[in-house]
Amino acid sequence: MKSFIFYSVFTLSLLLTLLNPTTLESANLTSVKDTLQTSRLSTRARVDATGTSVGSSRVKIKTSASAPANTITTNNLKAQDSIIVGTGTYTIVGVVDADEIDVSPVLVSGDADNDDPIYLKMKPRHVVTFTTTTAQANGYFRVLLPADTTLPNDGNPDDDGYDFNTSVDVTATDIANYDFVTGVATVSGGAGCTTPANYHCFEVHYSGAGAIGSTIILNIGNTSGTNTPIAPATGGSHTEGTADTYSYLVRNYNATNSLVDSTTGKVAHIEAVRVTATVDPTINFSIAGITSGATRCGVSTDVTTTATSVPFGVMALNTFKTLANDLTVSTNASGGYVVTAAENDQLGKGGATTPFIPDNPGNNTLASESVSDEWTTTTINGFGYSIQNVDASSVPFQYTTATGNCTGTFCSRQFADAQASETPGTIFSSSTVANAENVYVCYRLSVGATQAAGDYENQITYTATGTF
Amino acid sequence: MKKILSLTILFVLTYIQGMFAIPFAKAQSTTLSITPPVVEILIAPGKKLIQNFTFKVDGDNLAVIPEIHIAKPTDNHGHMTIDPMPYNPSTISLTISANHALGQVVSLKNNELNLGLTFDAATVDTAEDIYLALIFKVVSTDLLESASSTLPAISSLILVTINPSGVTPIDLNIENFDLPLFHDSYLPLTIAPTLKNNVPIMLRPRGSFEVLNANGKTIHSLPLYPNLILGQSSRGIQADIKDLPSSLTWSPTWNNFGPYRLRLTIKTEGGTKIVEVEKPLWIVPIRGMLLVLLLIIFWITIFLIKKRSQYSKIT
Numbered sequence: 001m002k003s004f005i006f007y008s009v010f011t012l013s014l015l016l017t018l019l020n021p022t023t024l025e026s027a028n029l030t031s032v033k034d035t036l037q038t039s040r041l042s043t044r045a046r047v048d049a050t051g052t053s054v055g056s057s058r059v060k061i062k063t064s065a066s067a068p069a070n071t072i073t074t075n076n077l078k079a080q081d082s083i084i085v086g087t088g089t090y091t092i093v094g095v096v097d098a099d100e101i102d103v104s105p106v107l108v109s110g111d112a113d114n115d116d117p118i119y120l121k122m123k124p125r126h127v128v129t130f131t132t133t134t135a136q137a138n139g140y141f142r143v144l145l146p147a148d149t150t151l152p153n154d155g156n157p158d159d160d161g162y163d164f165n166t167s168v169d170v171t172a173t174d175i176a177n178y179d180f181v182t183g184v185a186t187v188s189g190g191a192g193c194t195t196p197a198n199y200h201c202f203e204v205h206y207s208g209a210g211a212i213g214s215t216i217i218l219n220i221g222n223t224s225g226t227n228t229p230i231a232p233a234t235g236g237s238h239t240e241g242t243a244d245t246y247s248y249l250v251r252n253y254n255a256t257n258s259l260v261d262s263t264t265g266k267v268a269h270i271e272a273v274r275v276t277a278t279v280d281p282t283i284n285f286s287i288a289g290i291t292s293g294a295t296r297c298g299v300s301t302d303v304t305t306t307a308t309s310v311p312f313g314v315m316a317l318n319t320f321k322t323l324a325n326d327l328t329v330s331t332n333a334s335g336g337y338v339v340t341a342a343e344n345d346q347l348g349k350g351g352a353t354t355p356f357i358p359d360n361p362g363n364n365t366l367a368s369e370s371v372s373d374e375w376t377t378t379t380i381n382g383f384g385y386s387i388q389n390v391d392a393s394s395v396p397f398q399y400t401t402a403t404g405n406c407t408g409t410f411c412s413r414q415f416a417d418a419q420a421s422e423t424p425g426t427i428f429s430s431s432t433v434a435n436a437e438n439v440y441v442c443y444r445l446s447v448g449a450t451q452a453a454g455d456y457e458n459q460i461t462y463t464a465t466g467t468f
Numbered sequence: 469m470k471k472i473l474s475l476t477i478l479f480v481l482t483y484i485q486g487m488f489a490i491p492f493a494k495a496q497s498t499t500l501s502i503t504p505p506v507v508e509i510l511i512a513p514g515k516k517l518i519q520n521f522t523f524k525v526d527g528d529n530l531a532v533i534p535e536i537h538i539a540k541p542t543d544n545h546g547h548m549t550i551d552p553m554p555y556n557p558s559t560i561s562l563t564i565s566a567n568h569a570l571g572q573v574v575s576l577k578n579n580e581l582n583l584g585l586t587f588d589a590a591t592v593d594t595a596e597d598i599y600l601a602l603i604f605k606v607v608s609t610d611l612l613e614s615a616s617s618t619l620p621a622i623s624s625l626i627l628v629t630i631n632p633s634g635v636t637p638i639d640l641n642i643e644n645f646d647l648p649l650f651h652d653s654y655l656p657l658t659i660a661p662t663l664k665n666n667v668p669i670m671l672r673p674r675g676s677f678e679v680l681n682a683n684g685k686t687i688h689s690l691p692l693y694p695n696l697i698l699g700q701s702s703r704g705i706q707a708d709i710k711d712l713p714s715s716l717t718w719s720p721t722w723n724n725f726g727p728y729r730l731r732l733t734i735k736t737e738g739g740t741k742i743v744e745v746e747k748p749l750w751i752v753p754i755r756g757m758l759l760v761l762l763l764i765i766f767w768i769t770i771f772l773i774k775k776r777s778q779y780s781k782i783t
Contacts, residue, residue, distance in 0.1 A: 055738065106739040283505040287620045288497035307498035307527060308608040310616040325618060333505050334712055335695075338547040347616060383616070418552035431545045432713055443616065463603060463621040465539075466505025467546040468696045 029263040031215070032130040032250050034143075036231075037223055040272045041244065042157030043120035044233035045071040047085065048099070052112045057093070057102045059085055061118055068148075068159035069117065070234040073098050076271040077120060084119040086111030119156055119233075123165065123225035126267075128218040128250060133261055135210035136254040141172070143218060144199035144249040145229060147188035152200065157233035161246065164188065164200050169227040171219045172204040177211040180204050183218070199249065200229065231269055243268035283331040285339065285464035290440070296324035297388045297399040297410065297442035310460075315447045318378045327427065327462060328438035329392075335467035336393070336430035341441070342422070342463075343415040347383050347456040355452045359414035360384025360444065366405045369416035369425045372397045373405040381448040384412040388440040393430035395439060412444065415460055424463065431467060498527040498606060500622040508670075508696070509628040513591045521624055523581045523604045531573045532604050534583055536564060539601040539625060541701040544662050548625055550601045560598050561590040561630055573607060589630045595637065595669050597699045600626040627698070629669055639666040640673065642732055642745045643702065652754040656719040661705045661732060668699035673742060675734040677707060677716050680746075682727050688718050694737070705732065724751045 046069045051060025063072045074095050077083070081092045083103070088111045090103035110116075128143050148158035155165055170183025183204035186193035193201035202220050221228025235244040245268045252261040289306040290296060302321040303313055312321050331337045347357040360382035362373025367384060375384060386399040402408030416422040428439045503522045511517050523532065538555045539548040554571055557563070567584040568574050574581060585602065601623040608617075629636075645661035665671055672694050679688035693713040697703040706713040718730075728751055733744045 055740075057738070280503050281505055282501055282503040283622065284499060284501040285620065285622045286497060286499035287618060307620065308606075308618055310618060312616065331505060335506065335546050337505075338542075340550065342552050416552075421552070423549055424552060426542075426547070429545070429547055431547075457616060459617050459619050461605060461619040461621050463550060463623055464500070465548055465550060465601060465623045466502075466625055468506050468508075468548065468625055468627055468698065 029130040029133060029250055029252060029261050032263045032265045033128070034248060034265055034267045035127040035129070036267065036269075037124035037126075038122060038231075038272075039124070039243070039269050040122050040231070041076055041269045042122045042231045042233040043071045043076050043083070043118065044069045044157045044159065045118040047112060047114060047116040047118060049112065049114035051100060052107065054109050054112045055106050056112075057104060057106050058096070058100060059090075059103055059107065059112075059118070060100050062115070063099050065234075065236070066115075067236050068233070070159050070236055070238060071118075072234075073240065074101055075240055076234075077101055078272060081120055084117070084121070086113065086116040117156070121157055122231040123221065123228040124231055125223050125228055126218075126220040128220065128248075130216055130250050130263065132210065132212060132214045132216060132252065134252070135177070135212050136252055136260050137209045138207050138255040139210065139253050139260070140203055140205040141216060141218060142249075142251045142253065143202045143220065144196070144251070145202070145220070146246045146248065147198050147200045149198050152188045152198070155230070157230050159233050159235055161198065161232055162200060163230040165228065165230045167227050168200075168202065168220060168229055169222055170202045170204055172206070173217045173219075175214055175216070177208040178206045178214060178216065179208050180206045185220075196249075240271060243270040281331070281333040281466070283333060283337055283464060283466050284329065285462075286326075286328040287462060288326040288328070290324045290326055294324070296440045297322065297386045299410070299442070301442075310443050312443075312445050315445065317447060317449050317451075318381070320378050320444055320446050322442055322444045324388075324440050324442045326438060326440055328436055329428075329430075329434055329464055330436050331430075331434050331466060333466045334433060336432050336434060337464055337466055338429035339427045339462055339464045340424035341385075341415055341427050342418045342424035342461055344459045344461070345419040346417060347445075347458045349452060349454040349456050351457050353419070355454075357445070357447055357451060357456050358382050359417065360412055362405065362412060364405050367412060367414055369414050369422050371405070372401060372411045372413050374407050374409060375412040375444065376409050378446055379448070381446045381451070382414075383443070383445050384414050385444065386410055386412045386442045387427060388442060389428065390438045390440065392428035392437040392439050393432070393434065395428045396426050399442065410444070418461075424461075427462065429467075498525065498530065498620050500525050500604065500606060500620055502604065502622045502624050504624060506625045507627065509587065509626065511587065511589045511628065511630055512634075513589050513630055513632050515589050517587045517589075519585050519587070519626070521583045521585065521602060523583065523622070525576065525579050525606055527579070527606070529608055530579070531575050531607050532581055533571065533573055533607060534566070534568060534581070535571050535603045535605065536626075537601045537603055537623075539599045541599075541698045544702050544704040546695060546703060548599070548601065550603065550623060555600065560600075561592050561596055562598050562628060563588040563590065564600075585626075587628065589628075592630050592632055595629060595631040595633065597669055598628045598630070599698060600628070602626060627670060627696070631669075636669055636671065637667045638671060638736070638742055640664065640671070640697075640734055640742050641666065642705070642734065642743060645730075645732060645745055645747060647730060647747045647749045650750045650752050650754070651720070653720040653722065653724050653751045654753065654755045656717050657749075658715050658717045659730070660715070662702045663695075663697055663705050663734065664702045665697040665699060670696055670698045672696045672737065673734050674737055674739075675705075675732065677705075678731040678733070679718050680729045680731060687724075687728075690716065692732075692734070720751050722753070722756075725753060726751065 046062040048060040048062045094102045146161040153164040164187040168185035172180040186201040367373035389395045401411040538551040542549045603623040605621040675692040690707040693706040693708040731746045
C-alpha cells in the first residue's frame with residue numbers, strides 16, 4: 001500500500017510539471033542550406049622539377065602528398081583555368097596526363113623549382129538560406145565557416161577549411177520584420193570570432209521584430225570571386241571522386257547577444273568532372289545536279305544535270321546551251337577549304353584528243369583558265385564556264401563580274417586543261433570554318449558549222465581540299 | 469483460247485520490254501567527306517609511320533580511285549594547288565604504301581573506304597619537306613551518255629617534314645607591315661601583314677599584335693593565330709579570336725590621339741622570340757576636326773549674313 005501511494009504521488013508530481021513547462025530558449029533553424037556557386041575543390045600541389053623547367057610550358061606535379069599540398073593529380077584541373085605556379089600566374093592550355101599540364105606563358109625563373117607551390121583558387125559565393133523558428137527583435141545572424149588551424153588567412157587554399165582571403169563581403173536580403181545592414185566578416189581568431197575555435201565568422205545585424213517561419217538569405221562573397229573565401233583544397237585523407245565535407249554553423253542571436261537558435265549544416269567539395277570530347281576535323285563536299293529551266297548565272301538552264309553528268313545533248317549550230325551544277329562545302333577545319341576544277345582534256349570526239357571542241361575563247365579571245373572574258377556572242381564557239389556565288393567566302397570571279405574583259409552578263413573562263421599541264425583553277429574557297437557554303441557552276445557550250453559531227457566528251461574533276 | 473494465249477504473250481512481252489526500257493537512275497547529288505582533311509607529319513629518316521584516312525560518299529553506283537599527288541602552296545591564305553598528275557615515287561624522299569591499290573578503282577563497302585598509308589622516310593642529310601595530297605576521285609559505275617561528265621573528288625593534305633637532326637631551322641621575316649602616317653580615330657584600323665618563311669621547312673609560329681601609346685604602355689593586344697607556314701612560302705598574319713583566325717584589327721576610341729606604335733612579335737611555340745617589328749602611327753580625329761571646321765565655317769557664314777543684313781538695314 002505504501003509503495004502504491006509513493007508511486008502515485010511520484011507520477012502525479014511528474015504530470016504536474018507538464019502543466020507549466022519552462023520556455024525553450026534554443027531551437028533549430030530549419031531548412032538550412034549553403035548553396036555554393038561551385039562545389040569544386042581548390043588545388044594545392046607541388047612542382048616536380050624532374051618534368052618542369054624554365055622556358056617550358058610543361059608543368060609536372062608531384063604524385064606524393066606533403067600536407068598541406070595534398071593534390072597529387074591533375075584531375076581537378078582543366079584548360080583555361082588560371083593557376084599560380086611558384087609566384088607567377090599562368091593559364092592552363094591543356095591537361096597532358098595524370099600529372100602534367102601545359103601552361104601559357106612559359107615558365108619563368110623561380111617558378112619551376114622543386115616543391116614550388118601550384119594553386120588553383122576556387123572562390124565560390126555562398127548563399128546560405130534558412131527558416132527562422134523564433135522571433136528575435138533587433139538581433140543578428142551569424143554563419144561560421146570552418147577555417148584552417150594554422151594559416152587561415154594567407155590567401156592560399158588550405159587543406160582543412162576555407163581561407164578567409166583578406167576581406168569578405170556579407171549581405172542579406174531585406175524581408176518583412178528583418179531590415180538588414182551590411183554584414184561584417186571576421187577571420188577565425190579575430191575579435192569576437194574565437195569561439196568556437198577555427199571558424200570564420202560572417203554576421204548580419206537587423207532591425208525589426210523578427211518573425212517565426214521567415215526565410216532568410218545571406219550571401220557570403222561575390223560571384224566574381226572578389227572578397228570571397230577560398231574553397232578548401234584537397235584534404236589529407238581525401239579520396240578522389242569522394243567529397244570532402246565540412247560542417248558550418250548558422251546562429252540567431254537576440255538583441256542582448258544571447259544565442260537563441262543554432263543549426264549545423266554540411267557543405268561538400270569535390271573535384272570538377274572534366275568532360276572531354278574530340279571532334280575530328282573533316283571536310284564535306286557535295287555536288288548536285290540542277291533541273292532544266294532553273295535560272296543560274298542569269299540564264300535559264302537548258303538540260304537537267306546530275307551529280308556526275310553534264311549532258312548537253314544535240315547541239316544547234318551557233319547557239320548557246322547552258323547547264324549547271326550545285327557545289328557545296330562544309331568543314332570544321334579552322335583553315336577552311338578550296339575547291340578547284342580541271343578538265344582531263346578539251347571536249348574530244350568520242351573522248352579522243354582530236355577532233356575537239358576548243359575551250360571558250362571569250363568575246364575578246366582573251367579567256368583562259370586564269371583570265372576571265374565576257375562570252376555572249378553565240379558565234380564564238382567553245383566550251384567554258386562561269387560561277388554564281390550563293391554564299392561562299394571567296395570566288396575568283398562571277399558571271400556578273402564587270403571588270404577587266406567582262407561587262408557583267410556572262411563573265412567566263414576556261415577549265416584548266418590537265419592534258420596541257422595547266423594548273424587547276426580555284427572555283428571557291430574559304431580561310432576559316434564553313435557551313436554549307438555553295439556556288440553554282442554554269443557550263444556553256446556553243447559549236448560552229450565547221451565542227452565535225454559526232455559525240456564529244458571530257459571529264460571535269462572538282463577537288464575539295466582542306467586548308468593547312 | 470488462242471485469243472487468251474496471244475493476249476498473255478503480248479502482255480508478258482510488253483512487261484519484259486518495259487523492264488528493259490527503264491532508264492538507269494542517275495544520282496542527283498553526291499556528297500563526299502574525308503577525315504582528316506590535313507595531316508602534319510614530322511618523321512626522322514629511316515622511321516615508319518602509318519596514317520589512316522576515312523573516306524565516305526553518299527550516292528549509288530559509285531566507286532573511288534585513291535591517288536597521291538604533289539601539292540604546293542598557292543597563296544597567303546593556306547590554300548594548296550594540287551598537281552593534276554599523280555606523283556612520281558622516285559622524286560620524293562618518302563616511300564608510300566597503302567592497304568588499297570593507289571590509282572585503281574576501289575569498290576566501296578557501305579559507301580566508305582578506310583585507307584591506311586604507310587610512310588617510310590628515306591635517309592636525308594638535311595631537313596626536308598614534302599607536300600602531298602591524297603585524292604579520292606569518285607567514278608560512276610553507270611554508263612556515260614553525255615557530252616561532259618564531272619568527277620567529284622576530295623583530298624587530304626599530307627604535309628611531311630623529314631628531319632634528321634631534330635633541330636628546325638628558322639628564318640622568318642614580316643612583310644607588308646605598312647601603316648599610313650595618319651589614321652582617323654573614327655575608323656577601325658585593319659592591317660594585313662604577311663610572314664615569309666625563308667627556309668624549306670614548315671613552321672607554326674605564335675606571337676602577338678600590340679598597340680603601344682606614347683608612354684610605351686600596351687593599350688591593345690591580340691594573340692596571333694598559329695597559322696602553319698609551309699617552306700619557302702608566305703602566310704597572312706591573323707589574330708586568334710576564340711581559336712579562329714581573324715583579321716588584325718584595332719578600333720581606336722575617341723580619346724586615342726597622338727603618336728602610337730604597332731608591334732608585331734613572332735615567337736616559336738616554346739615562346740622564344742624570333743622577330744619583332746614596330747611601326748609608328750598617328751591617330752588623329754580627322755572626322756571630328758572636319759566637323760569642327762564645318763561648324764566654324766557655318767557660324768562664320770551665319771555671322772557674315774547677319775552682319776550684312778544689319779548693314780543693309782542701316783543704309
